[in-house]
Amino acid sequence: MGPALLFAPADRPERFAKAADRADAVIIDLEDAVAPEAKAQAREHMVASGLDPATTMVRINALDTPDAALDLAALELSPFRTIMVAKAADPDAVAALADFTVVALCESAAGILAAPALAQLPNVVALMWGAEDLVASLGGTSSRFTAGPRTGDYRAVAMQARSQLLLAAGASGKVAIDSIYADFADLDGLAEESEDAVASGFGAKACIHPSQVAVVRDAYRPSDAAVAAARELLAAADAAGTGVFAFKGQMVDGPILLHARQTISRAGL
Structure with missing residues (x-):
């Protein structure tokens, strides 16, 4: 798995091949990127995508939701066996996914605290953290400063969560994936954050727009x-x-x- 991972909404199949051409790996997203009424068809698009299973993973809905069971049933009809579990927080529930290689997406307070246990599971190969869902789980409004000289910087709680996930992954020899950079027009900010991810030890960074891929790759490629x-x-x-x-x-x-x-x-x- 290369350093630049690109999300592709599962209800936009016309984007799948382009994402695969541009990124090191594609994350077909059945969760946040897909409206509830579009999820059924999104699963069909995932199954029929034709993407390479070696460089594709599928983000499924949180395991405590009805959609997760439907996602897993659809995956059985597909060649994909690497999944990203949204809002991962229950090590027992993730361990039960023994037929899959799992990227545990820790994006709640409970998920960050469970990261060390999740990282020790044999079917978990990587951990990723999600900033906005994490802060929302705490009752907050934004993971980053939105005004003043620190505009765009993570708030302290987000930085702590980021560090905790990185340490949990590293302690178990698993890959740590850095969260997305939501302002996809701010490539300079993305470059700075990606360079910090490299220097800190994150093995990859997730992207939400094709224009971000080259920036992440440049940060990971030594001069x-x-x-x-x-x-x-x-x-x-x-x-x-x-x-x-x-x-x-x-x-x-x-x-x-x-x-x-x-x-x-x-x-x-």
């Missing part, structure tokens, strides 16, 4: 200078042959070398 610096550092480590050594006026140890190896890995080298 030529960064790759060259990482190679130089690793070569110096091989030459030093010790656990800790000095390099260009700085002390280098295991974590610094791991950062360099991760840079090389993100470059696909």
